[in-house]
Amino acid sequence: MKRFFLMWGLVIALLLSGCGSSASRVETLKSWSFQYNEGTSDYSLFFGLADKNDKPLSADVDVDIRIVNDADEEVYTGTRSVSTDDFSYYTSQAAGEQYLANVRIPAAEIKAGKSASGKVYFTVYKENAVQFDEVNCDALYCLPIEDVQVTFDSFPLDLKVKDFMGSTASVIQIQEAEFKFDKDYSPQLTITITGEKKSGSSDSGYDMISYKLYDSAGYLVDSGNIYLSSLSAGDKFKDDSVVIYDITPGESYTFQLSEYSW
Incomplete structure (x- = not known):
């Protein structure tokens, strides 16, 4: 009986270690891009995560985001919490099928500026688990601009x-x-x-x-x-x-x- 409880204790410990800290297994940040979604009037920041074997995975992480247009105006800054539910498979002609997080930003949260293009800077991290350097991608002809x-x-x-x-x-x-x-x-x-x-x-x-x-x-x-x-x-x-x-x-x-x- 004692041996039975010991075995179950090991099984539970393994399950908890496998599902409770996927962020700690993240080694690589990859495949980031930014786009405007006309159908839903919002924006998507995509990025992928992978382990040490370059195997795609999902994880609960936080993302600090700032958007600066080509007129050097900061038109958005914010932090988004990403869960494993935000990851899915996406297909493009250039990259094929990829497993990516989709961080959505409502269009109303991005200020209108003097340029429709710019850079999206973001940092992916999880306290006590993972921390990447800030990276960036282009926002091409999609940022809101002011009227004249x-x-x-x-x-x-x-x-x-x-x-x-x-x-x-x-x-x-x-x-x-x-x-x-x-x-x-x-x-x-x-x-x-x-x-x-x-x-x-x-x-x-x-x-x-x-x-x-x-x-x-x-x-x-x-x-x-x-x-x-x-x-x-x-x-x-x-x-x-x-x-x-x-x-x-x-x-x-x-x-x-x-x-x-x-």
Whole structure:
């Protein structure tokens, strides 16, 4: 009877040692990456753990995470507790099937900044069991960015279109302007103007007006011309041909329209 209890004691001790401290068997941190999950509006930080034989395993660990965008703004910092339930198999074309932890971060917890790309820095550890050095991976074109503001002229605005001799060939009235800020990949600004040709014929083929875009410090960011084709007096128009690239998120711009000078 005494021998029976001794055997059961050994079995229980082995079971406890095997399931209670998987973190202590972790030797390697590997296969980390970061992505945005459009379907669930959150982010995933993936990483794998392995033992001394490079065999994948799961473990209860803590993860300190900070995200810094390319404008050197820290847009997220936090600590996540990872359990064995957070590990699963994931497949990608580049790496095939891998056994990884999926640390999810709600999109609302990451601050909007001035760049959509950056670095994700993280440290995996468990007190008295395992401690890895901080590592990082890229966050490419997926971080939230700030909106921009655009100030326009007072409308309606009458602009004279002159011919080569300096005489007024037509008058274009700008009645409204609006902007659309596209945040995907490389930020860009689309300006749409609406108005009416008040006078002049369509014989010239097109009417031309000029624009300039300034930043909040007064520096010229972009300039160009808008071509309005085949308008007769009384014709109304809507033009969205002005598309400006390399826009800085969070910036306040001023968009000005003027008469074209030959």
